Amino acid sequence: MSFMIFSKTTEYALRIMNFMAMDEKKLYSANDIYENLRIPFRYLRKQMTILSKSGLIISVQGKNGGYRISKSLSEISLLDITRVAGDNKINNECFFGFKSCAFEKKCAMHYKWAAVRKSINNVLTSTTLEELKKTGTHNFISKNSLIFTKKD
Amino acid sequence: MSFMIFSKTTEYALRIMNFMAMDEKKLYSANDIYENLRIPFRYLRKQMTILSKSGLIISVQGKNGGYRISKSLSEISLLDITRVAGDNKINNECFFGFKSCAFEKKCAMHYKWAAVRKSINNVLTSTTLEELKKTGTHNFISKNSLIFTKKD
């Protein structure tokens, strides 16, 4: 199952933050997010706690509690989000996955792959939630899908 | 542990093919490859069988047997190699990992990410083992490392 770039957890984090960016001042409950994104409820709860510990969102406990984006949308890049789910391995990595280069001279992939990595980093660094908010009509699955999974 | 592009198995396949490209006519035993790449021996054996079933290499059984690249180096692209280890998921995939798009209008990442995917595909499709062979001095770990792991 090779060739993925993001883990499922990272994808979840991206979807969640993108969804919450719809209204950056609103306090979203885990249930609100679940209803729209249908990420497995318990796992979603776990991720919300992690996101809040990361500082990207703040949590409010107790009745009518929930989560809110903690800073200006223009200050949150997609790279910031991908980083909370795991370590950004793409930066110091050889195309072949060698820990230290096996070759005396640079192989043909070295600079080509560096360029790929750079383009990924560029797009993740330069795209903010604010830009994302301006595009796309955010229906998520609630309108698109008639699949209703049970919460528990 | 997000952000990887290739699975370990795919990386192994790339290293193996790249190594065997040093001498495309030579019959390499699994042991030869192990001595140079130090991929866990039993797993390496398993992968060699898979590679040979894929048609990229042929296997010769019996004493003095081994493996040999099955066609011209210029006919084997890196994409061909990455494909044998798993399905090329990057092609039909949304940045957020949605199976079907959640939005009515394209989000800000849609075309940016398509460009990233395209650049990855370009480099994998256009780089062949032949090109790889021309660059890099192939020492692999045998010269670089003094770590000798036991085979069994």
Added chain:
DNA sequence: TTTAAATAATACCTGGAGGTGTCATTTATG
């Protein structure tokens, strides 16, 4: 002050990628 609605903490379960162990089969060579 009691209740209900929310998050937090913690432990556990599961499937699959990566890795091992064992035996069977093939074939060159003495």
Added chain:
DNA sequence: CATAAATGACACCTCCAGGTATTATTTAAA
């Protein structure tokens, strides 16, 4: 033919990302 050196087949183990289950804590509001 007998042996040794190679690959093939197949079952098993291990670890961890992803997913569940349960109980504790916080707090608004009836």
